[in-house]
Amino acid sequence: MKTSLMLAVLAAALASSVAWADAGHSHGDTKAFGEPGDPKKPSRTVEVVMKETDDGKMLFEPISITANRGEQVHFVLKNQGQIDHEFMLATRADNDKHAIAMRKNPDMEHDEPNGRRVGPGKSDEITWKFSKSGEFNFACLIPGHREAGMDGTVAVK
Numbered sequence: 001m002k003t004s005l006m007l008a009v010l011a012a013a014l015a016s017s018v019a020w021a022d023a024g025h026s027h028g029d030t031k032a033f034g035e036p037g038d039p040k041k042p043s044r045t046v047e048v049v050m051k052e053t054d055d056g057k058m059l060f061e062p063i064s065i066t067a068n069r070g071e072q073v074h075f076v077l078k079n080q081g082q083i084d085h086e087f088m089l090a091t092r093a094d095n096d097k098h099a100i101a102m103r104k105n106p107d108m109e110h111d112e113p114n115g116r117r118v119g120p121g122k123s124d125e126i127t128w129k130f131s132k133s134g135e136f137n138f139a140c141l142i143p144g145h146r147e148a149g150m151d152g153t154v155a156v157k
């Protein structure tokens with residue numbers, strides 16, 4: 001009995017994860033704002049620090065970045081905080097949608113060309129080519145973090 005119950009639970013979990021995939025947990029239409037960079041080509045390094053403050057805020061430093069269209073930016077993501085943070089680069093509309101998906105599944109970890117989850121004291125890197133001009137968003141989509149201040153902009157001219 002116990003085994004069959006467990007199997008039923010597993011099957012249900014599997015079914016819901018398939019439904020989840022079908023629901024399209026999208027990481028955004030990255031072509032709307034650029035493409036994964038080529039690490040062999042020249043790029044400008046921008047260091048982004050992620051951390052919490054004593055008064056309960058969470059932030060990126062810097063919170064706004066500018067780039068030229070066609071430029072490659074090598075982001076060095078440094079989590080100097082005490083908890084996990086994310087750097088998710090996308091259009092604002094996509095990050096808004098993605099944030100809703102994250103609320104349903106807050107533990108999902110990202111390791112994508114345009115986003116990473118970085119543990120406390122750790123760092124990671126992303127190279128991105130900004131091939132479109134416009135104003136884009138980078139945010140930490142772990143529930144509550146964006147609201148606490150982790151919401152930045154990239155202006156591409």
Ligand SMILES: [Cu+2]
Nearest residue numbers: 085086140145
């Ligand atoms: Cu965060």
